[in-house]
Amino acid sequence: MSAVPQERRVVTAIPGPKSQELQARRTATVAGGVGSVLPVFTARAGGGIIEDVDGNRLIDFGSGIAVTSVGASAEAVVRRASAQLADFTHTCFMVTPYEGYVEVCEALAELTPGEHEKKSALFNSGAEAVENAVKIARAYTKRQAVVVFDHGYHGRTNLTMALTSKNMPYKNGFGPFAPEVYRVPVAYGYRWPTGPENCGAEASAQAIDQISKQVGADNVAAIIIEPVLGEGGFIEPAKGFLPAIAQFAKDNGIVFVADEIQSGFCRTGQWFACEDEGVVPDLITTAKGIAGGLPLAAVTGRAEIMDAAHAGGLGGTYGGNPVACAGALGSIETMKELDLNAKAKRIEEVMKGRLAAVQEKCDIVGDIRGRGAMIAIELVKSGTKDPNPEATAAVAKACHAAGVLVLTCGTYGNVLRFLPPLVIGEDLLNEGLDVVAEAIASV
Known part of the structure:
Protein backbone atom coordinates (compact mmCIF):
# COMPACT_ATOMS: atom_id res chain seq x y z
CA MET A 1 0.00 0.00 0.00
CA SER A 2 1.16 3.56 -0.64
CA ALA A 3 2.97 5.50 2.10
CA VAL A 4 0.88 8.53 1.13
CA PRO A 5 -2.33 8.66 3.24
CA GLN A 6 -5.25 7.75 0.97
CA GLU A 7 -7.53 10.62 1.85
CA ARG A 8 -8.46 13.91 0.21
CA ARG A 9 -7.35 16.95 2.16
CA VAL A 10 -7.61 20.62 1.17
CA VAL A 11 -5.79 22.87 3.66
CA THR A 12 -4.99 25.90 1.47
CA ALA A 13 -6.37 27.48 -1.68
CA ILE A 14 -5.43 25.43 -4.74
CA PRO A 15 -2.71 26.28 -5.70
CA GLY A 16 -1.33 27.09 -2.23
CA PRO A 17 1.37 29.61 -1.29
CA LYS A 18 4.35 27.24 -1.73
CA SER A 19 3.06 26.15 -5.14
CA GLN A 20 2.62 29.81 -6.08
CA GLU A 21 6.23 30.53 -5.09
CA LEU A 22 7.45 27.63 -7.22
CA GLN A 23 5.22 28.77 -10.07
CA ALA A 24 6.97 32.16 -10.02
CA ARG A 25 10.36 30.41 -10.26
CA ARG A 26 9.01 28.20 -13.03
CA THR A 27 7.73 31.20 -15.02
CA ALA A 28 11.21 32.74 -14.87
CA THR A 29 13.08 29.70 -16.22
CA VAL A 30 10.72 27.19 -17.90
CA ALA A 31 9.69 27.77 -21.51
CA GLY A 32 6.19 29.22 -21.82
CA GLY A 33 5.18 26.57 -24.35
CA VAL A 34 5.24 23.90 -21.64
CA GLY A 35 1.78 23.99 -20.08
CA SER A 36 0.32 22.41 -16.93
CA VAL A 37 -3.26 21.38 -16.20
CA LEU A 38 -3.00 22.53 -12.58
CA PRO A 39 0.00 24.43 -11.16
CA VAL A 40 0.18 22.58 -7.85
CA PHE A 41 3.69 21.24 -7.30
CA THR A 42 3.84 17.59 -6.28
CA ALA A 43 5.76 16.55 -3.17
CA ARG A 44 4.83 12.86 -3.26
CA ALA A 45 2.22 10.59 -4.77
CA GLY A 46 0.95 7.04 -4.47
CA GLY A 47 -2.21 4.97 -4.73
CA GLY A 48 -4.96 7.37 -5.74
CA ILE A 49 -3.49 10.53 -4.14
CA ILE A 50 -1.16 13.35 -5.18
CA GLU A 51 0.20 15.38 -2.22
CA ASP A 52 1.42 18.88 -3.02
CA VAL A 53 4.11 21.02 -1.39
CA ASP A 54 1.46 22.83 0.69
CA GLY A 55 0.18 19.59 2.22
CA ASN A 56 -3.00 19.36 0.12
CA ARG A 57 -3.93 15.86 -0.97
CA LEU A 58 -5.74 15.60 -4.30
CA ILE A 59 -7.65 12.58 -5.57
CA ASP A 60 -5.86 11.64 -8.79
CA PHE A 61 -8.18 11.05 -11.76
CA GLY A 62 -5.34 11.60 -14.24
CA SER A 63 -2.52 9.12 -13.50
CA GLY A 64 -0.07 11.44 -15.24
CA ILE A 65 -2.17 10.88 -18.40
CA ALA A 66 -2.60 7.10 -17.98
CA VAL A 67 1.02 6.52 -16.94
CA THR A 68 0.90 5.62 -13.24
CA SER A 69 -1.70 2.86 -13.62
CA VAL A 70 -0.01 0.82 -10.87
CA GLY A 71 0.29 3.96 -8.69
CA ALA A 72 3.01 6.60 -8.67
CA SER A 73 5.28 4.70 -6.27
CA ALA A 74 4.38 1.03 -6.74
CA GLU A 75 6.49 -1.25 -4.53
CA LEU A 338 -3.23 -7.46 -8.39
CA ASP A 339 -5.28 -8.48 -11.47
CA LEU A 340 -5.55 -4.88 -12.59
CA ASN A 341 -7.73 -5.86 -15.56
CA ALA A 342 -10.42 -6.86 -13.06
CA LYS A 343 -9.80 -3.65 -11.10
CA ALA A 344 -10.25 -1.59 -14.27
CA LYS A 345 -13.57 -3.32 -15.01
CA ARG A 346 -14.78 -2.59 -11.49
CA ILE A 347 -13.78 1.08 -11.87
CA GLU A 348 -15.85 1.19 -15.09
CA GLU A 349 -18.85 -0.31 -13.31
CA VAL A 350 -18.68 2.25 -10.48
CA MET A 351 -17.96 5.26 -12.71
CA LYS A 352 -20.57 4.55 -15.37
CA GLY A 353 -23.24 3.93 -12.72
CA ARG A 354 -22.45 7.16 -10.90
CA LEU A 355 -22.12 9.24 -14.08
CA ALA A 356 -25.40 7.86 -15.51
CA ALA A 357 -27.16 9.18 -12.39
CA VAL A 358 -25.59 12.61 -13.04
CA GLN A 359 -26.68 12.49 -16.69
CA GLU A 360 -30.30 11.92 -15.65
CA LYS A 361 -30.29 15.19 -13.70
CA CYS A 362 -28.02 17.31 -15.92
CA ASP A 363 -28.79 17.55 -19.63
CA ILE A 364 -25.37 19.06 -20.41
CA VAL A 365 -23.96 15.51 -20.09
CA GLY A 366 -24.44 14.40 -23.69
CA ASP A 367 -22.52 11.13 -23.72
CA ILE A 368 -20.81 8.76 -21.28
CA ARG A 369 -18.30 6.44 -22.90
CA GLY A 370 -15.09 4.48 -22.59
CA ARG A 371 -14.01 1.18 -21.09
CA GLY A 372 -12.29 0.14 -17.90
CA ALA A 373 -10.57 3.03 -16.16
CA MET A 374 -10.63 5.09 -19.38
CA ILE A 375 -14.01 6.81 -19.04
CA ALA A 376 -15.21 10.17 -20.37
CA ILE A 377 -18.25 12.41 -20.46
CA GLU A 378 -18.93 14.75 -23.36
CA LEU A 379 -20.54 18.03 -22.29
CA VAL A 380 -22.96 19.81 -24.63
CA LYS A 381 -25.25 22.81 -24.58
CA SER A 382 -28.67 22.03 -23.10
CA GLY A 383 -31.04 20.32 -25.51
CA THR A 384 -28.43 20.04 -28.31
CA LYS A 385 -25.27 18.18 -29.27
CA ASP A 386 -23.36 21.45 -29.64
CA PRO A 387 -19.99 21.16 -27.85
CA ASN A 388 -19.78 23.02 -24.53
CA PRO A 389 -16.08 23.67 -23.82
CA GLU A 390 -16.94 26.52 -21.40
CA ALA A 391 -18.88 24.18 -19.11
CA THR A 392 -16.12 21.58 -19.38
CA ALA A 393 -13.47 24.09 -18.25
CA ALA A 394 -15.73 25.29 -15.42
CA VAL A 395 -16.35 21.74 -14.15
CA ALA A 396 -12.62 20.95 -14.24
CA LYS A 397 -11.85 24.17 -12.35
CA ALA A 398 -14.45 23.37 -9.67
CA CYS A 399 -13.05 19.84 -9.26
CA HIS A 400 -9.51 21.17 -8.89
CA ALA A 401 -10.56 23.69 -6.24
CA ALA A 402 -12.19 20.86 -4.28
CA GLY A 403 -9.12 18.63 -4.45
CA VAL A 404 -9.86 16.32 -7.39
CA LEU A 405 -7.50 16.33 -10.36
CA VAL A 406 -9.40 15.80 -13.63
CA LEU A 407 -8.27 16.22 -17.24
CA THR A 408 -10.10 17.53 -20.28
CA CYS A 409 -9.71 16.47 -23.90
CA GLY A 410 -11.63 16.22 -27.16
CA THR A 411 -11.30 17.84 -30.57
CA TYR A 412 -13.86 20.44 -29.41
CA GLY A 413 -12.40 20.75 -25.89
CA ASN A 414 -15.68 19.54 -24.36
CA VAL A 415 -14.77 16.16 -22.87
CA LEU A 416 -13.89 15.40 -19.24
CA ARG A 417 -11.68 12.31 -19.15
CA PHE A 418 -11.11 10.11 -16.14
CA LEU A 419 -7.94 8.02 -15.86
CA PRO A 420 -7.67 7.02 -12.19
CA PRO A 421 -4.81 4.76 -11.12
CA LEU A 422 -6.01 1.16 -11.34
CA VAL A 423 -5.01 0.70 -7.69
CA ILE A 424 -7.29 3.50 -6.39
CA GLY A 425 -9.44 2.53 -3.42
CA GLU A 426 -13.16 2.36 -4.10
CA ASP A 427 -13.97 4.79 -1.27
CA LEU A 428 -11.60 7.35 -2.81
CA LEU A 429 -13.06 6.70 -6.28
CA ASN A 430 -16.58 7.38 -4.99
CA GLU A 431 -15.47 10.47 -3.08
CA GLY A 432 -13.90 11.86 -6.24
CA LEU A 433 -17.10 11.14 -8.16
CA ASP A 434 -19.09 12.99 -5.47
CA VAL A 435 -16.98 16.07 -6.23
CA VAL A 436 -17.40 15.62 -10.00
CA ALA A 437 -21.19 15.29 -9.61
CA GLU A 438 -21.36 18.44 -7.46
CA ALA A 439 -19.22 20.36 -9.96
CA ILE A 440 -21.45 19.40 -12.89
CA ALA A 441 -24.61 20.24 -10.95
CA SER A 442 -23.18 23.66 -10.00
CA VAL A 443 -22.37 24.43 -13.65
Missing part, protein backbone atom coordinates in the same frame (compact mmCIF):
# COMPACT_ATOMS: atom_id res chain seq x y z
CA ALA A 76 7.66 -3.59 -7.31
CA VAL A 77 8.58 -0.68 -9.61
CA VAL A 78 10.57 1.09 -6.86
CA ARG A 79 12.24 -2.15 -5.74
CA ARG A 80 13.34 -3.27 -9.20
CA ALA A 81 14.35 0.19 -10.44
CA SER A 82 16.32 0.88 -7.24
CA ALA A 83 18.23 -2.40 -7.58
CA GLN A 84 19.05 -1.55 -11.19
CA LEU A 85 20.16 1.97 -10.25
CA ALA A 86 22.69 0.45 -7.85
CA ASP A 87 24.12 -1.83 -10.58
CA PHE A 88 24.32 0.60 -13.53
CA THR A 89 22.20 3.43 -14.94
CA HIS A 90 23.15 3.12 -18.62
CA THR A 91 25.41 1.43 -21.12
CA CYS A 92 23.33 2.02 -24.29
CA PHE A 93 21.80 -1.23 -25.54
CA MET A 94 23.38 -0.55 -28.96
CA VAL A 95 26.86 -0.57 -27.36
CA THR A 96 26.73 -3.32 -24.73
CA PRO A 97 23.30 -4.94 -24.23
CA TYR A 98 21.75 -6.13 -20.95
CA GLU A 99 19.16 -8.68 -19.87
CA GLY A 100 16.44 -6.23 -18.77
CA TYR A 101 15.79 -5.08 -22.34
CA VAL A 102 15.43 -8.68 -23.50
CA GLU A 103 13.11 -9.50 -20.58
CA VAL A 104 10.80 -6.59 -21.49
CA CYS A 105 10.68 -7.78 -25.11
CA GLU A 106 9.86 -11.31 -23.91
CA ALA A 107 7.04 -9.94 -21.74
CA LEU A 108 5.65 -7.92 -24.66
CA ALA A 109 5.69 -11.00 -26.89
CA GLU A 110 3.69 -12.87 -24.25
CA LEU A 111 1.15 -10.12 -23.45
CA THR A 112 0.33 -8.55 -26.83
CA PRO A 113 -2.48 -10.04 -28.98
CA GLY A 114 -1.85 -12.89 -31.43
CA GLU A 115 -0.05 -16.22 -31.35
CA HIS A 116 2.46 -15.35 -34.11
CA GLU A 117 6.19 -14.93 -33.54
CA LYS A 118 6.84 -11.40 -32.24
CA LYS A 119 9.77 -9.07 -31.76
CA SER A 120 10.07 -5.63 -30.15
CA ALA A 121 12.23 -2.53 -30.20
CA LEU A 122 12.30 -0.18 -27.20
CA PHE A 123 12.28 3.62 -27.20
CA ASN A 124 11.65 6.55 -24.81
CA SER A 125 8.24 8.01 -25.64
CA GLY A 126 4.98 7.26 -27.38
CA ALA A 127 5.74 9.62 -30.25
CA GLU A 128 9.05 7.83 -30.83
CA ALA A 129 7.26 4.48 -30.88
CA VAL A 130 4.75 5.67 -33.49
CA GLU A 131 7.49 7.25 -35.60
CA ASN A 132 9.47 4.00 -35.56
CA ALA A 133 6.36 1.96 -36.40
CA VAL A 134 6.08 4.07 -39.57
CA LYS A 135 9.77 3.51 -40.36
CA ILE A 136 9.35 -0.25 -39.90
CA ALA A 137 6.17 -0.39 -42.01
CA ARG A 138 7.81 1.56 -44.82
CA ALA A 139 10.88 -0.67 -44.75
CA TYR A 140 8.68 -3.79 -44.88
CA THR A 141 6.18 -2.71 -47.56
CA LYS A 142 8.50 -0.49 -49.66
CA ARG A 143 5.56 1.97 -49.73
CA GLN A 144 5.28 5.51 -48.36
CA ALA A 145 1.70 6.58 -47.58
CA VAL A 146 0.37 6.49 -44.01
CA VAL A 147 -3.34 6.59 -43.22
CA VAL A 148 -4.68 8.01 -39.94
CA PHE A 149 -8.11 9.03 -38.64
CA ASP A 150 -10.15 12.05 -37.62
CA HIS A 151 -9.76 12.90 -33.91
CA GLY A 152 -6.54 10.83 -33.69
CA TYR A 153 -3.54 11.86 -31.60
CA HIS A 154 -0.11 10.31 -32.11
CA GLY A 155 2.50 12.71 -30.71
CA ARG A 156 4.43 15.98 -30.98
CA THR A 157 7.43 15.19 -33.22
CA ASN A 158 7.28 16.46 -36.81
CA LEU A 159 5.97 13.19 -38.26
CA THR A 160 3.57 12.51 -35.39
CA MET A 161 2.22 16.07 -35.53
CA ALA A 162 1.34 15.31 -39.15
CA LEU A 163 -0.43 12.15 -37.97
CA THR A 164 -2.32 14.05 -35.23
CA SER A 165 -5.63 15.64 -36.23
CA LYS A 166 -6.00 18.49 -33.70
CA ASN A 167 -4.44 21.83 -34.60
CA MET A 168 -4.40 23.65 -31.22
CA PRO A 169 -2.24 23.25 -29.26
CA TYR A 170 -0.34 20.49 -31.03
CA LYS A 171 0.33 21.75 -34.56
CA ASN A 172 -0.44 25.45 -34.79
CA GLY A 173 2.54 27.38 -36.16
CA PHE A 174 4.88 24.36 -36.21
CA GLY A 175 4.66 23.30 -39.88
CA PRO A 176 5.50 22.32 -42.55
CA PHE A 177 4.74 18.73 -41.63
CA ALA A 178 5.91 15.38 -42.97
CA PRO A 179 4.31 14.42 -46.32
CA GLU A 180 2.38 11.31 -47.42
CA VAL A 181 -0.06 11.36 -44.49
CA TYR A 182 -3.79 10.93 -45.27
CA ARG A 183 -6.72 11.37 -42.86
CA VAL A 184 -10.05 9.51 -43.14
CA PRO A 185 -13.29 9.40 -41.07
CA VAL A 186 -13.56 7.47 -37.81
CA ALA A 187 -16.67 5.81 -36.34
CA TYR A 188 -17.65 8.47 -33.75
CA GLY A 189 -21.00 7.02 -32.73
CA TYR A 190 -22.30 9.95 -30.68
CA ARG A 191 -21.85 12.35 -33.60
CA TRP A 192 -22.58 10.02 -36.55
CA PRO A 193 -25.36 11.55 -38.72
CA THR A 194 -27.43 8.36 -39.09
CA GLY A 195 -26.97 7.25 -35.48
CA PRO A 196 -24.57 4.98 -33.58
CA GLU A 197 -26.27 1.78 -34.79
CA ASN A 198 -25.21 2.49 -38.40
CA CYS A 199 -21.87 4.08 -37.56
CA GLY A 200 -19.45 1.12 -37.67
CA ALA A 201 -20.48 -0.14 -41.11
CA GLU A 202 -20.93 3.30 -42.71
CA ALA A 203 -17.75 4.85 -41.32
CA SER A 204 -15.57 1.88 -42.30
CA ALA A 205 -17.05 1.88 -45.82
CA GLN A 206 -16.38 5.63 -46.11
CA ALA A 207 -12.82 5.32 -44.84
CA ILE A 208 -12.01 2.39 -47.14
CA ASP A 209 -13.56 4.21 -50.11
CA GLN A 210 -11.46 7.32 -49.43
CA ILE A 211 -8.25 5.31 -49.04
CA SER A 212 -8.93 3.40 -52.25
CA LYS A 213 -9.83 6.47 -54.33
CA GLN A 214 -7.63 9.20 -52.91
CA VAL A 215 -4.47 7.31 -51.94
CA GLY A 216 -4.59 3.88 -53.61
CA ALA A 217 -4.32 0.84 -51.35
CA ASP A 218 -1.12 -0.25 -53.12
CA ASN A 219 0.60 2.95 -51.98
CA VAL A 220 -0.23 2.58 -48.28
CA ALA A 221 2.53 1.38 -45.95
CA ALA A 222 0.55 1.62 -42.70
CA ILE A 223 -2.86 2.36 -41.23
CA ILE A 224 -2.52 3.70 -37.68
CA ILE A 225 -5.38 3.98 -35.19
CA GLU A 226 -5.93 4.21 -31.45
CA PRO A 227 -8.40 1.41 -30.55
CA VAL A 228 -9.90 3.94 -28.12
CA LEU A 229 -9.03 7.44 -29.33
CA GLY A 230 -7.47 9.31 -26.42
CA GLU A 231 -6.83 13.02 -26.83
CA GLY A 232 -9.61 13.21 -29.46
CA GLY A 233 -12.21 12.54 -26.76
CA PHE A 234 -12.04 8.90 -25.57
CA ILE A 235 -13.96 7.88 -28.67
CA GLU A 236 -14.66 4.15 -28.86
CA PRO A 237 -14.98 3.39 -32.58
CA ALA A 238 -18.45 1.90 -33.17
CA LYS A 239 -18.53 -1.90 -33.24
CA GLY A 240 -17.40 -3.43 -36.51
CA PHE A 241 -15.22 -0.49 -37.52
CA LEU A 242 -11.82 -1.74 -36.30
CA PRO A 243 -12.26 -5.30 -37.65
CA ALA A 244 -13.29 -3.93 -41.07
CA ILE A 245 -10.27 -1.61 -41.27
CA ALA A 246 -7.93 -4.38 -40.08
CA GLN A 247 -9.33 -6.77 -42.71
CA PHE A 248 -8.92 -4.14 -45.45
CA ALA A 249 -5.28 -3.71 -44.38
CA LYS A 250 -4.70 -7.47 -44.44
CA ASP A 251 -6.30 -7.86 -47.89
CA ASN A 252 -4.07 -5.14 -49.33
CA GLY A 253 -0.70 -5.88 -47.73
CA ILE A 254 -0.91 -2.83 -45.48
CA VAL A 255 0.65 -2.90 -42.00
CA PHE A 256 -2.13 -2.37 -39.42
CA VAL A 257 -0.77 -0.47 -36.40
CA ALA A 258 -2.69 -0.25 -33.11
CA ASP A 259 -1.55 2.80 -31.15
CA GLU A 260 -2.16 1.51 -27.60
CA ILE A 261 -0.03 4.16 -25.92
CA GLN A 262 -2.92 5.49 -23.78
CA SER A 263 -5.25 2.46 -23.90
CA GLY A 264 -2.74 -0.33 -23.19
CA PHE A 265 -1.64 -2.25 -20.08
CA CYS A 266 -4.97 -3.04 -18.37
CA ARG A 267 -6.33 0.48 -18.79
CA THR A 268 -9.53 -0.66 -20.54
CA GLY A 269 -9.95 -3.89 -18.54
CA GLN A 270 -7.96 -5.94 -21.03
CA TRP A 271 -4.21 -5.98 -21.55
CA PHE A 272 -4.85 -4.09 -24.81
CA ALA A 273 -7.98 -2.35 -26.05
CA CYS A 274 -7.87 -3.96 -29.51
CA GLU A 275 -8.63 -7.33 -27.87
CA ASP A 276 -12.24 -6.18 -27.32
CA GLU A 277 -13.21 -7.11 -30.90
CA GLY A 278 -10.51 -9.71 -31.40
CA VAL A 279 -8.37 -7.46 -33.61
CA VAL A 280 -4.76 -8.67 -33.90
CA PRO A 281 -2.57 -5.80 -35.12
CA ASP A 282 0.57 -6.30 -37.17
CA LEU A 283 2.37 -3.76 -34.98
CA ILE A 284 1.35 -2.35 -31.61
CA THR A 285 2.86 0.77 -30.04
CA THR A 286 3.03 1.12 -26.25
CA ALA A 287 4.33 3.65 -23.72
CA LYS A 288 2.58 5.52 -20.84
CA GLY A 289 1.42 2.65 -18.57
CA ILE A 290 4.30 0.32 -19.47
CA ALA A 291 6.84 1.24 -16.77
CA GLY A 292 5.09 2.71 -13.72
CA GLY A 293 6.14 6.26 -14.52
CA LEU A 294 9.61 5.73 -15.99
CA PRO A 295 10.19 6.75 -19.63
CA LEU A 296 9.85 3.71 -21.86
CA ALA A 297 8.04 2.88 -25.10
CA ALA A 298 7.93 -0.04 -27.49
CA VAL A 299 6.98 -1.22 -30.93
CA THR A 300 5.98 -4.89 -30.89
CA GLY A 301 4.87 -6.89 -33.89
CA ARG A 302 5.16 -9.70 -36.35
CA ALA A 303 8.77 -10.86 -36.43
CA GLU A 304 9.06 -10.65 -40.23
CA ILE A 305 7.83 -7.02 -40.20
CA MET A 306 9.98 -6.00 -37.22
CA ASP A 307 13.06 -7.50 -38.91
CA ALA A 308 12.53 -5.48 -42.13
CA ALA A 309 14.62 -2.54 -40.93
CA HIS A 310 18.38 -2.93 -41.53
CA ALA A 311 20.75 -3.39 -38.57
CA GLY A 312 21.40 0.01 -36.99
CA GLY A 313 18.22 1.45 -38.54
CA LEU A 314 16.34 1.39 -35.23
CA GLY A 315 17.54 2.62 -31.87
CA GLY A 316 18.45 5.72 -29.88
CA THR A 317 20.87 6.49 -27.07
CA TYR A 318 18.40 5.98 -24.23
CA GLY A 319 15.94 3.58 -25.87
CA GLY A 320 15.21 0.74 -23.45
CA ASN A 321 17.17 2.35 -20.61
CA PRO A 322 18.00 -0.33 -18.01
CA VAL A 323 16.30 1.48 -15.09
CA ALA A 324 13.14 2.01 -17.16
CA CYS A 325 13.19 -1.66 -18.21
CA ALA A 326 13.39 -2.69 -14.54
CA GLY A 327 10.44 -0.40 -13.84
CA ALA A 328 8.46 -2.04 -16.64
CA LEU A 329 9.08 -5.51 -15.24
CA GLY A 330 7.90 -4.25 -11.83
CA SER A 331 4.84 -2.66 -13.39
CA ILE A 332 3.87 -5.85 -15.27
CA GLU A 333 4.47 -7.90 -12.09
CA THR A 334 2.06 -5.59 -10.23
CA MET A 335 -0.58 -5.76 -12.96
CA LYS A 336 -0.56 -9.57 -12.85
CA GLU A 337 -0.39 -9.91 -9.06
